[in-house]
Amino acid sequence: MDYEAVIGLEVHVELNTNSKMFCGCSTTFHAPPNTCVCPVCLGMPGVLPAINRKAVEYGIAVGLVLNCTISKWSKMDRKNYFYPDLAKNYQISQYDLPLAYGGWLDVEVDGRTKRIGITRAHLEEDTARNTHTLGGGDSGVDFNRSGVPLLEIVTEPDIRSAQEAYAYLTLLKQILSYLGVSDCNMEEGSLRAEANVSVRRVGDPKLGVKTEIKNVASFSGTYKAIEYEIARQISVLSRGESVVQETRGWDPDRGITVSQRSKESAHDYRYFPEPDLVPIAVNDEWVEKIRASLPELPRARKQRFVTQYSLSEYDAGVLTTTRAMAEYFEETVRAGAPPKPAANWIMGDLQALLTESKQEISSCRIAPSDLAEMIILIEKGTISGKIAKDLLPEMFATGSPPDKLIKEKNLVQLSDISELESIAREVIAANPGPAADYRAGKTKALGFLVGQLMKATQGRANPKLANELLIKELNKIS
Amino acid sequence: MAKEWFRLTAHEIRDAVLGGAVSAEEVTRSFLSRIEQVDSKVCAYVDVWRDAAISRAREIDARIRKEGFRGALAGVPISIKDVLCTKQGYTTCCSKILRGYRSPFDATVVERLWEAGAIFLGKTNMDEFAMGSSTENSAVQLTRNPWNLDYVPGGSSGGSAASVAADEAACSLGSDTGGSIRQPAACCGCVGLKPTYGRVSRYGLVAFASSLDQIGPFTKDVEDCALMLGTIAGRDPRDSTSVDLPVPDYCQALNKDIKGLRVGMPREYFTEALGGEVREKIEEAIRSLEKLGAEVVEVRLPHTEYAIAVYYIICTAEASANLARFDGVRYGYRSPRATDMRQMYHLSRSEGFGPEVRRRIILGTYVLSSGYYDAYYLKAQKVRSLIRQDFVKAFEMCDVIVTPTSPTPAFRIGEKTDDPLQMYLSDIYTISVNLAAIPGLSMPCGFTKGGLPVGLQLLGKHFDEMTLLRVADAYEKNRGFDIGHPPIN
Numbered sequence: 024m025d026y027e028a029v030i031g032l033e034v035h036v037e038l039n040t041n042s043k044m045f046c047g048c049s050t051t052f053h054a055p056p057n058t059c060v061c062p063v064c065l066g067m068p069g070v071l072p073a074i075n076r077k078a079v080e081y082g083i084a085v086g087l088v089l090n091c092t093i094s095k096w097s098k099m100d101r102k103n104y105f106y107p108d109l110a111k112n113y114q115i116s117q118y119d120l121p122l123a124y125g126g127w128l129d130v131e132v133d134g135r136t137k138r139i140g141i142t143r144a145h146l147e148e149d150t151a152r153n154t155h156t157l158g159g160g161d162s163g164v165d166f167n168r169s170g171v172p173l174l175e176i177v178t179e180p181d182i183r184s185a186q187e188a189y190a191y192l193t194l195l196k197q198i199l200s201y202l203g204v205s206d207c208n209m210e211e212g213s214l215r216a217e218a219n220v221s222v223r224r225v226g227d228p229k230l231g232v233k234t235e236i237k238n239v240a241s242f243s244g245t246y247k248a249i250e251y252e253i254a255r256q257i258s259v260l261s262r263g264e265s266v267v268q269e270t271r272g273w274d275p276d277r278g279i280t281v282s283q284r285s286k287e288s289a290h291d292y293r294y295f296p297e298p299d300l301v302p303i304a305v306n307d308e309w310v311e312k313i314r315a316s317l318p319e320l321p322r323a324r325k326q327r328f329v330t331q332y333s334l335s336e337y338d339a340g341v342l343t344t345t346r347a348m349a350e351y352f353e354e355t356v357r358a359g360a361p362p363k364p365a366a367n368w369i370m371g372d373l374q375a376l377l378t379e380s381k382q383e384i385s386s387c388r389i390a391p392s393d394l395a396e397m398i399i400l401i402e403k404g405t406i407s408g409k410i411a412k413d414l415l416p417e418m419f420a421t422g423s424p425p426d427k428l429i430k431e432k433n434l435v436q437l438s439d440i441s442e443l444e445s446i447a448r449e450v451i452a453a454n455p456g457p458a459a460d461y462r463a464g465k466t467k468a469l470g471f472l473v474g475q476l477m478k479a480t481q482g483r484a485n486p487k488l489a490n491e492l493l494i495k496e497l498n499k500i501s
Numbered sequence: 502m503a504k505e506w507f508r509l510t511a512h513e514i515r516d517a518v519l520g521g522a523v524s525a526e527e528v529t530r531s532f533l534s535r536i537e538q539v540d541s542k543v544c545a546y547v548d549v550w551r552d553a554a555i556s557r558a559r560e561i562d563a564r565i566r567k568e569g570f571r572g573a574l575a576g577v578p579i580s581i582k583d584v585l586c587t588k589q590g591y592t593t594c595c596s597k598i599l600r601g602y603r604s605p606f607d608a609t610v611v612e613r614l615w616e617a618g619a620i621f622l623g624k625t626n627m628d629e630f631a632m633g634s635s636t637e638n639s640a641v642q643l644t645r646n647p648w649n650l651d652y653v654p655g656g657s658s659g660g661s662a663a664s665v666a667a668d669e670a671a672c673s674l675g676s677d678t679g680g681s682i683r684q685p686a687a688c689c690g691c692v693g694l695k696p697t698y699g700r701v702s703r704y705g706l707v708a709f710a711s712s713l714d715q716i717g718p719f720t721k722d723v724e725d726c727a728l729m730l731g732t733i734a735g736r737d738p739r740d741s742t743s744v745d746l747p748v749p750d751y752c753q754a755l756n757k758d759i760k761g762l763r764v765g766m767p768r769e770y771f772t773e774a775l776g777g778e779v780r781e782k783i784e785e786a787i788r789s790l791e792k793l794g795a796e797v798v799e800v801r802l803p804h805t806e807y808a809i810a811v812y813y814i815i816c817t818a819e820a821s822a823n824l825a826r827f828d829g830v831r832y833g834y835r836s837p838r839a840t841d842m843r844q845m846y847h848l849s850r851s852e853g854f855g856p857e858v859r860r861r862i863i864l865g866t867y868v869l870s871s872g873y874y875d876a877y878y879l880k881a882q883k884v885r886s887l888i889r890q891d892f893v894k895a896f897e898m899c900d901v902i903v904t905p906t907s908p909t910p911a912f913r914i915g916e917k918t919d920d921p922l923q924m925y926l927s928d929i930y931t932i933s934v935n936l937a938a939i940p941g942l943s944m945p946c947g948f949t950k951g952g953l954p955v956g957l958q959l960l961g962k963h964f965d966e967m968t969l970l971r972v973a974d975a976y977e978k979n980r981g982f983d984i985g986h987p988p989i990n
Contacts, residue, residue, distance in 0.1 A: 062604075071708075071740050071741065073738060107842070110826065111822075112822075293822075299711050301742060
């Protein structure tokens with residue numbers, strides 16, 4: 024019997040506004056526990072929330088790029104439940120009138136385009152973070168995260184496989200990074216995905232019983248968890264049993280999902296409109312202002328790179344992976360570097376240096392204008408490509424411009440014919456054996472002699488010229 | 502014998518202090534000795550800030566001398582309901598669950614009074630979390646009505662009302678969710694105002710029902726009421742529901758005539774159920790207004806009968822969420838008997854909250870529960886809109902509405918404690934006002950034969966406190982009796 028999976032995703036995105044959703048506290052991740060707190064995000068008696076306008080703008084921006092309708096009139100609600108990480112024991116969220124709704128996102132899976140419906144995107148506040156001592160006993164609550172703005176993005180149950188889910192998450196993360204609305208850092212929890220998974224017989228219009236998979240720390244984890252869950256549910260149904268509606272956690276060590284909470288113990292959140300806040304009114308003017316300020320998104324940028332810079336689809340794709348890399352490339356080209364060599368250097372040597380040192384291109388010490396200058400020097404023949412390969416790590420480590428390093432280390436390419444001729448003669452004289460071999464027809468010996476010449480010039484000799492002149496000298500009758 | 506400065510109104514004290522007739526310190530000491538003298542009988546205060554008040558008074562005196570400080574409330578001793586956050590002293594809402602709690606910040610209204618030069622004498626008793634009509638639900642103490650110590654002072658701001666009535670403070674700040682300023686003001690014979698919802702910042706008011714709560718003053722006369730309102734009103738970015746409307750000079754409402762002004766009498770409020778001395782006094786007051794040239798018209802408030810039901814759904818629903826934060830995790834009472842997380846919540850809240858608070862939390866949780874939300878909460882919100890519409894329509898026919906503040910004068914201590922429903926019904930004339938978000942003012946309009954004050958309630962259009970104060974001031978100056986001082990020494 025054939026089954027198909029029906030999957031919907033809920034993604035929580037921490038918005039990287041400077042201050043929290045309802046107070047002025049910093050949202051920084053790297054702070055000692057309970058140092059970015061105030062009476063509001065601690066839920067002290069007598070406090071009131073005041074909404075962060077920037078967070079609303081970020082939410083609208085995300086709504087627009089996900090092709091949603093932006094609500095002219097939305098409101099915040101209280102979601103009530105008791106837990107020590109919830110300062111007020113209610114979370115301010117949005118229930119029936121979300122900020123954005125009814126959108127879609129097209130993702131590429133195996134060369135096909137799949138449209139995934141976006142049900143809604145709504146604003147809420149993050150909870151604090153609970154920590155427990157090993158073996159139990161003591162628990163601590165860090166309220167630094169309490170009140171950090173969150174955008175929850177919910178898809179329609181349009182996803183049919185783990186690959187589609189993975190493609191959606193990857194593209195969504197890329198878009199959110201491009202917008203600059205979130206750090207999208209999964210380790211720090213600024214992006215969290217939950218999957219609702221059910222299976223049904225192919226052709227059955229009715230949805231199967233779903234389970235909700237939580238606590239997955241990476242997209243590849245989500246991929247594996249969905250794969251596992253689909254297989255598990257199919258095997259349950261094949262045995263003639265039924266799937267239990269429940270929340271399941273992903274155990275990455277064992278590679279399985281584990282039951283956490285069944286529907287019987289599900290919360291009644293007793294949502295009601297937040298009386299401490301006035302409704303969020305969004306007029307067309309505001310939406311259009313935000314729309315006008317949206318950056319070029321990855322797909323459009325990739326196409327432009329192909330046409331404007333004559334790059335291959337592949338190169339354009341790699342260079343537009345992140346907005347920072349795309350911008351780095353364009354700045355390098357604007358500073359005078361030809362596009363193709365610029366692309367090669369960035370995707371090749373520079374990316375290797377970044378990967379090796381675990382750095383992001385945004386914090387790279389080589390200014391795009393310096394990389395452009397280096398490429399221009401190669402094009403002009405001032406330095407060799409080989410020299411440049413050694414020069415780049417120096418630039419990377421020091422942040423110094425190439426001309427300064429070239430002067431300091433005397434790296435200018437040797438292209439003076441008479442000087443190279445005399446060095447070639449010296450090399451031949453110093454290596455009579457290989458010279459004789461070459462003349463005897465063993466042309467391989469030339470490589471050795473070129474190597475010796477490069478060594479004698481500390482690698483500065485123009486390699487093409489060195490080759491030509493050695494052959495010329497060797498062919499002279501001695 | 503030293504002059505009895507504690508007998509004076511706020512504006513009289515301010516003028517005397519700024520005019521150099523007396524120092525703020527002397528005034529403050531006068532109030533402090535009055536508190537020492539009578540508060541063991543009245544029990545209005547739960548905390549008196551004796552030393553802080555004196556050093557604050559000295560500071561005000563020095564600023565007047567050195568900087569020419571001219572604050573609107575310079576040297577005026579004021580008491581504060583324990584539901585308002587103050588850095589000084591404790592903020593407990595007279596609940597066991599907040600015993601010993603110190604707020605890290607001052608409420609916006611407290612800051613504004615401070616900037617105006619007020620001197621804070623301490624915190625006053627109240628029904629726990631402002632839930633009650635007699636101040637008998639305080640976990641701290643019973644407060645007695647200064648006019649007759651066997652009677653309640655009203656509630657929930659009973660301590661504030663009693664402190665002003667007994668001359669233990671020139672003015673006080675209270676909060677009003679369903680009548681908690683106006684009803685005790687009526688019981689104790691002072692002026693109490695619940696401003697329009699949004700007129701005064703709620704930041705620093707420990708929330709009971711967020712969409713109904715409003716802070717307002719208790720004063721000895723209407724002029725002080727105008728003075729206090731002008732000081733505390735205005736937009737506050739920390740309270741999104743505070744409205745960005747200019748704050749007029751409310752003292753401009755004083756000493757004006759009310760000729761041709763239309764006074765509405767709601768037919769639904771003057772039924773056979775309203776009887777006895779209260780009706781007599783209200784009708785007398787209305788005749789006084791007529792004599793002053795006002796025109797009395799009958800108005801209709803057809804949805805009045807639903808007000809109490811709607812109120813007790815909305816206020817309990819909001820309270821059930823607002824009071825969820827008292828969980829023993831970060832502050833306040835945590836049961837020593839708790840051995841796990843569930844017990845920590847369960848025992849801390851069961852032991853920390855009193856019976857009335859628990860009753861309302863349970864009611865509120867119920868009306869918001871899945872399956873009941875539409876029938877209770879949603880329906881109540883719809884009826885609330887109708888009640889609001891009633892007032893908007895009524896105000897097409899009149900400029901102010903006049904009603905009793907309470908169907909009866911103050912009752913005996915213990916008389917209604919076993920009958921919560923009877924207690925809820927005593928708020929019948931005040932509750933609709935919070936639901937409609939309009940301003941309401943209570944002021945004395947006479948005494949019963951037994952010597953208890955009767956309160957007259959004046960209601961105005963949204964943000965039209967000016968007209969309320971104008972009518973109140975005209976009536977006060979022509980009502981033909983002096984409120985005097987309660988016979989307590």
